[in-house]
Amino acid sequence: MKKTATALTLILTALSATAAHAQGFDIVINNGRVMDPETGFDQIANVGINNGFVTEISTDDLEGARVIDATGHVVAPGFIDYHSHAQSEYGHKLYARDGVTTPMDLEVGAYPVADFYEFWEGKAFLNYGTNAAHVGARVAVLDGQEPDGRFIYSPAVGAAMNDGAQFKTKTFDPMDEPAILSAVEAQLKQGALGVAYPIGYYTVVGSPEVMAVTGLAAKYDMPITTHVRYLAQVPPSGFMGITEMMTIARENDVSMLIHHIPSNCLGLTKQCLDLIDSARANGMNVRGEFYPYQYAGTYVDADYNAPGFEERMGIQASDYKLAATGEALTNEEFDRLRTEAPTTDLLMYTMKQEYIDEAFTRPGVIVGSDGMPWIITDDDGNKLGFTATFDTPYGAGNGHARGAGTHARILRMARENDNVTLMQAISKMTYEPAEFLEDHVPAMRIRGRLQEGSAADITIFDPENVTDNSTPTIGENSLPSTGIPYVIVNGQVVVDDSVVQNIPAGVPIRGSIIE
Template sequence: MCKTKFQYILWILLIGVSMIACQQAGEPNAKNESEFKALSADTEFDLVIKNGRVMDPETGFDKVANVGVKDGTVGLITEKDISGKRVIDASGHVVAPGFIDYHSHAQEPYGHKLYVRDGVTTPLDLEVGAFPVNDFYEFWEGKSFVNYGTNVAHVGARLEVLDGQEPDGRVLYSPAMGRAMNDGSQFKTKLYDPKDEKTIVDAVEREIKQGALGIAYPIGYYTVVGSPEINAVTALAGKYNLPITTHVRYLAQIPPSGYMGITEMLTIARQNDAPVLFHHVQSNCLGLTGPCLDLIDAARAQGQKVVGEFYPYQYAGTYVDADYNRPGFEQRMGIEASDYVITATGEHLTSKKFDSLRTAAPGTNLLMYTMKEEYIMEAFKRPGTIVGSDGMPWIVEGDEGGFNATFDTPYGAGNGHARGSGTHARILRMVRETKAIPLMEAIGKMTYGPASFLEDHVPQMKRRGRIQEGSAADITIFDPETVTDNATPKIGENSLPSTGIPYVIVNGTVVVDDSKVQNVAAGVAIRNKTIN
């Protein structure tokens, strides 16, 4: 049976790490930046990156310099000659902070392998999150070559409370989770009932105490949820000093619209003094992308901590039975049935085929061409936006269930959305080809911008998203003249890796070495303190 995007997103709720505190085992020297003293030039470094154009978006530092890495930390940035056990010559390349992606659903080794080839050192799932949170961290402990972390999934609490879904201890896909996704599941069909509210709030609070980074609301997939419930759960964000993130209701440019969805969540976040991240603004707002970004900018100008995210593709990933794909989608989104493509086969739909799938195979994965180039450029050029890939799990032909890719699955064998392979390289290519924004600004949208949103609530992020003395040695080295995405919508080309990013370092360990991914446990858990 073909699993939907949301089925996958829900089985990730069962992935899991028993950690005790934010400063995890394996986290390299999490020193306060103000206390860090640069190492001397005569230090024997573990790794030296020479002759690269070092670009730090927080400070604006932009010089050809040498970078010395010691014990997983950037120990020195200097124009002086330095030596180390390993030397990488970065001549002609940019040496940037490792890219941070807060919208990563491809939480499996093959997905991580493609992320790191795209320059991503920290792919976190903040849009949907996990449930139970501890299981997610336990799953990755000691075996991830990238940093990993998650929000608590509001939808997981609804599944537990409304559908009686109990995790069965398995990782990856859970049959119990699959059963909860059957038509009629209460989490996505039951109208708001105040009697459910306290139990749902209690379930979310229990998982917050397991070290969640924030609270995730992908309510675009269960629009039936009541605003009072969201408000009650968001009160926990204020209580525990956490942000919220959301895929808002209503993928539409007519009422009820994505604009209305953003207004709702801005109001709830403001009422509870919670920072809010809006995922893929252009995907929900479509022709209203500009006005939606104006809303976000206005809220920020009034002192609210808020950020909008986008990805640089004209098509999105979905499934037949998603709320927004119900009849009438043509007017709501300004598209036709032929703008949908079956992910696994590349077949374009007709109205007749779409109607038959609603009954026969409502979980069929689709790509839908909803976003025009001007929507993407509006978000790309808007100061303050950040990049999030929304990378989905990879469907491997012949695998029962589909989502069984491994680290050794060949590039190109995974089918899905190209954004999971090429988002960040595509952004860099857009800079080169359009010159619409400076390179430093683009790097900031993938590094310091994301880090600064989370760092007041997750101390580990204060050391990421920048390349400075004392920062974590998460580093991406790319050639600005050749870096490019290679993934396309075609079957067999969805999961082709980006090129022009020959070296990626995670916590001081070279994970991409001359464009070859090393399966080493370099990543650390990005996690808040657990609370007994």
């Protein structure tokens, strides 16, 4: 009898263990094509998720509290976007529909950095992070304006954009350097991920200042990112801007991300990418970036839009359109806006498809949307500002379509372009961005890949039908992508059957906080 009881106990224990294993996952994704760009893993498999992490990838049957059938779909790491200015719930909602799990503003950054993280704490449904804004420090020090944490939305920025603003007109003065260095260092101590230099918008800044501030990035073992000087294909050109920042990064031995190469280099895109390839071959951690659209977002008073833009960029006034209405500019209207409304948002058609294809097919070049803040207008087309909320309807936001459709567009391009495999396209949006930052930011070591032990940031898409739907047309440039029915952030389903869930699933991606 004792023997029988012991045997029965063993049987019951085994059955219990089997049941526990069967029900042992918070979420199971079954029957999907699991793709991991770091290892090259690419096969039909099942994924088990527990406590926000991937805990099993297997061909064994898995069961859990929530089961998603991914038959006919790709199961990929969540997309990482280092170039997001659309830092609002509405902007993040569109990113979620586009498969993005981690949209961060590394091009402009935030000032103060602590305010940025405080803004998103407890309410972000996507992961969030930012750089220290060098331009924010200049606005604060030179113009006496204190931006709020989401720098690009700040009323102080609008005030500082006025003609004569010191941050963009004052030439290099060594006397300014100590205060600017102090302001940037304070942001790095608040957990910034690096230093952002969008100096294409304030080309007056002196190279010695940028060199000195980059010394702070080296001191705290952080990278720099840059929108380089000179949007031009004739001297002074985007190529020259890249060589300047390459020198500064090399002299300080820091990693560097160069944003939207085709946008700055135009007809010199190949030569700019060759320069980056050469630096990488010589051991420098530098990445180029691109977005897959032939038009860019800008504003009237940007340095590169000054008279003479025709020769610099090979375009005309009619190649600019008002972001809020879609109306093309004339020379007369451009001149009027320079005087009366210099901060007016524009779209400008500067890039040829061949520039984009050069970046898309080039190994080591990552995707960054450069998604801009969404403008809300009234029925008469009057700008109400950046007032979109989570509940703002799709299509109501006006701006650049890349903030809604970049990543689905990349997947569609991979489907249509034999020169780029699906794995390569996924890698440009996941593993390669994570790899750039992971030596500096530990949270990125478990993102950008789909492996046991990685964070459960996962994007599930239909490779045959995924597409962008946003267009330059007003009312259509904030339409969501389709063919991405599920997005998981830290083990929580944030896009569920193509519906975004407003749940606090996101976590801060942040550097060390130093008291």
